[in-house]
Amino acid sequence: MTSRAESAAATRRALLDAAAELLDLGGPEAVTLREVGARAGVTRGAPYRHFPDKESLLIAIGSQAWEALGRQMQELRADPHMSPAGKLRAGLIAMIEIGRSRPHLYKLMFSNPPGDPAALARAAQHSQTEFLAVVADLVGEGEARRYGALLVASANGIAGLEASGQLADPKWGTTAEDLAATLVDLVARPGGRVPDPASGPGHGSRPAPRP
Amino acid sequence: MTSRAESAAATRRALLDAAAELLDLGGPEAVTLREVGARAGVTRGAPYRHFPDKESLLIAIGSQAWEALGRQMQELRADPHMSPAGKLRAGLIAMIEIGRSRPHLYKLMFSNPPGDPAALARAAQHSQTEFLAVVADLVGEGEARRYGALLVASANGIAGLEASGQLADPKWGTTAEDLAATLVDLVARPGGRVPDPASGPGHGSRPAPRP
DNA sequence: GGCTTTCAGATGACGTTGTCACCTGAACGA
DNA sequence: TCGTTCAGGTGACAACGTCATCTGAAAGCC
Numbered sequence: 368m369t370s371r372a373e374s375a376a377a378t379r380r381a382l383l384d385a386a387a388e389l390l391d392l393g394g395p396e397a398v399t400l401r402e403v404g405a406r407a408g409v410t411r412g413a414p415y416r417h418f419p420d421k422e423s424l425l426i427a428i429g430s431q432a433w434e435a436l437g438r439q440m441q442e443l444r445a446d447p448h449m450s451p452a453g454k455l456r457a458g459l460i461a462m463i464e465i466g467r468s469r470p471h472l473y474k475l476m477f478s479n480p481p482g483d484p485a486a487l488a489r490a491a492q493h494s495q496t497e498f499l500a501v502v503a504d505l506v507g508e509g510e511a512r513r514y515g516a517l518l519v520a521s522a523n524g525i526a527g528l529e530a531s532g533q534l535a536d537p538k539w540g541t542t543a544e545d546l547a548a549t550l551v552d553l554v555a556r557p558g559g560r561v562p563d564p565a566s567g568p569g570h571g572s573r574p575a576p577r578p
Numbered sequence: 579m580t581s582r583a584e585s586a587a588a589t590r591r592a593l594l595d596a597a598a599e600l601l602d603l604g605g606p607e608a609v610t611l612r613e614v615g616a617r618a619g620v621t622r623g624a625p626y627r628h629f630p631d632k633e634s635l636l637i638a639i640g641s642q643a644w645e646a647l648g649r650q651m652q653e654l655r656a657d658p659h660m661s662p663a664g665k666l667r668a669g670l671i672a673m674i675e676i677g678r679s680r681p682h683l684y685k686l687m688f689s690n691p692p693g694d695p696a697a698l699a700r701a702a703q704h705s706q707t708e709f710l711a712v713v714a715d716l717v718g719e720g721e722a723r724r725y726g727a728l729l730v731a732s733a734n735g736i737a738g739l740e741a742s743g744q745l746a747d748p749k750w751g752t753t754a755e756d757l758a759a760t761l762v763d764l765v766a767r768p769g770g771r772v773p774d775p776a777s778g779p780g781h782g783s784r785p786a787p788r789p
Numbered sequence: 790g791g792c793t794t795t796c797a798g799a800t801g802a803c804g805t806t807g808t809c810a811c812c813t814g815a816a817c818g819a
Numbered sequence: 820t821c822g823t824t825c826a827g828g829t830g831a832c833a834a835c836g837t838c839a840t841c842t843g844a845a846a847g848c849c
Binding site for chain 2: 796797798799800
Binding site for chain 4: 410413417
């Protein structure tokens with residue numbers, strides 16, 4: 368019934384689930400391989416049969432999260448019942464929601480582990496490409512190149528402030544959802560074109576020219 | 579010559595310096611109280627005479643950084659030779675620069691330690707108030723309430739992407755400085771207020787089209 | 790002066806952690 | 820059937836945070 372490979376895959380998944388749970392509970396420090404093993408029903412040494420070290424286990428969790436977000440963005444983009452602006456708002460809020468509900472996971476997604484600093488950036492590729500496409504559907508290909516990074520960065524920043532609890536400060540007098548909506552309005556503002564050097568009244572700022 | 583209090587204060591500073599250095603080198607994991615003590619010329623138990631635990635030491639480092647940024651923002655705001663938009667750009671870039679040059683410190687500044695989750699948010703108060711004032715000088719008091727949080731969040735996001743090395747991905751085709759400039763343009767765009775013709779220092783990487 | 794108090798620092802010890810070397814036994818291919 | 824593979828168990832080690840305890844010199848007081 369349960370082949371060796373199946374049982375090993377089940378253990379691997381149990382390890383990932385247990386580790387993710389511990390991460391949500393108390394951050395990376397709370398993820399001890401002993402406790403992960405215990406929760407997965409194995410002993411402390413067993414995780415080393417599936418992950419070379421603790422860092423790799425955490426990377427795997429972060430990568431999973433990026434992939435899930437990528438699928439979410441993909442489905443969002445394909446939704447025929449939503450306006451482009453609504454999709455962008457929803458995309459921003461999808462990121463913000465992770466920061467709100469799973470702050471430790473969120474920070475993990477934007478960390479760069481010493482062993483393989485680019486691992487999570489690689490895992491983020493699909494999600495960010497989909498997001499960029501959502502932006503392009505709203506503001507066009509050219510503008511998307513200009514605003515894509517800014518929107519990702521801003522969503523990251525809003526979610527980060529949310530994750531660190533700072534947005535709750537009444538000094539700001541706003542919510543993450545408001546910020547996302549304001550951001551979308553700014554980018555998609557009617558007639559909203561960043562002042563061109565030729566047409567604008569002031570100094571235009573252009574993104575670095577692509578090589 | 580050196581009283582007891584003076585020597586204790588010197589040790590405390592040496593501990594903070596050593597810890598900050600280790601933080602920059604390898605993140606919070608690399609900050610071991612033993613190594614901190616060794617670099618400060620004392621033994622492993624000595625740090626406990628100045629900080630109740632490791633977490634408090636890290637909080638102290640983060641708070642220091644926030645206070646330094648606060649002073650920087652204050653001086654910036656008082657600078658008579660810079661335009662409001664230039665000041666805002668410079669303020670954004672000041673945050674971004676921390677994320678670029680000291681990524682581990684930057685992440686620490688936006689963390690919320692389990693023991694005292696609001697400690698760093700408190701330390702950030704002055705800096706963020708000054709930043710908000712810079713925003714208000716540019717877009718007015720009413721708009722500042724609307725855009726202040728968004729700007730802080732976006733700066734945080736840009737710096738965070740920079741700190742995690744993701745902005746280096748050629749997919750974005752932009753730089754942190756460009757994003758900051760685009761952001762200022764968006765907020766100060768006609769409809770809000772007209773961006774100033776004089777560009778302040780701090781964004782030399784832009785193509786800078788000038789009529 | 791002499792005495793007591795205070796406190797930065799040193800030291801030994803303990804439990805926990807990540808990690809390794811080694812062992813065990815069952816599923817697998819031949 | 821037999822040897823191989825490999826998930827998992829076990830013992831051990833160094834490093835870590837932290838505490839209890841000790842020491843010695845500066846500081847305060849008479």
